[in-house]
Amino acid sequence: MNNLYLIGLPGSGKTTIGRRLAAHYGRAFRDLDADIVTQAGRTVPEIFAAEGEAGFRQREADALRAVAARSGPPLVLATGGGTPCFHDNLDVLHRTGFTLWLDVPLPELVRRLVRGSGTRPLLAATAAQESPEAALFEQLARTLAARERFYSQARLRHSGAATVAAITAALAEAGFSPTST
């Protein structure tokens, strides 16, 4: 299976860029968080509140395995920021597709996330701090430190321009074949 899997920190553009890459390649797009929400009948913050992070991670692992096991044409999947870091999910990603790490500098992530962090439970507490930007930066830096050893195993780390043209050129150079199944 030749799915294209986008991984990286919250705000790195997995959902936004994933949708554009899918359109470019003529593939279906899926967002793992959206699958989880549909299956649970609850929003992501509601799942964290009712079931804790452990409950969310179990749902995430199950949803990923459902996508990975499906038959049909390969798709583009935006994972959640934590997906590669729990429940051997990285093995599932590597066995069933090509992993692309969107590596975006922390100050840019802070600019993107400082409004709307309430929809991301692991970042929500930063909004109540005296300096939300500084708190968000610290939180993202801690998260990256814990996750970099997973993200860095991606087949391609893209740190350049977040355009479809730049990313598809980098993917081609790294050996991603959009037409192979």
Ligand SMILES: Nc1ncnc2c1ncn2[C@@H]1O[C@H](COP(=O)(O)OP(=O)(O)O)[C@@H](O)[C@H]1O
């Ligand atoms: N390349 C980009 N340039 C500017 N803003 C972006 C870019 N990609 C995403 N964003 C914005 O950043 C926020 C988070 O993007 P999103 O795609 O949801 O990231 P992720 O799924 O990785 O958490 C959104 O408000 C989105 O509009």
Ligand SMILES: O=C(O)C1=C[C@@H](OP(=O)(O)O)[C@@H](O)[C@H](O)C1
């Ligand atoms: O980083 C994380 O652990 C999470 C990121 C979120 O997805 P995005 O990366 O799309 O924001 C979502 O899966 C959940 O809030 C947990």
Ligand SMILES: [Mg+2]
């Ligand atoms: Mg997303």
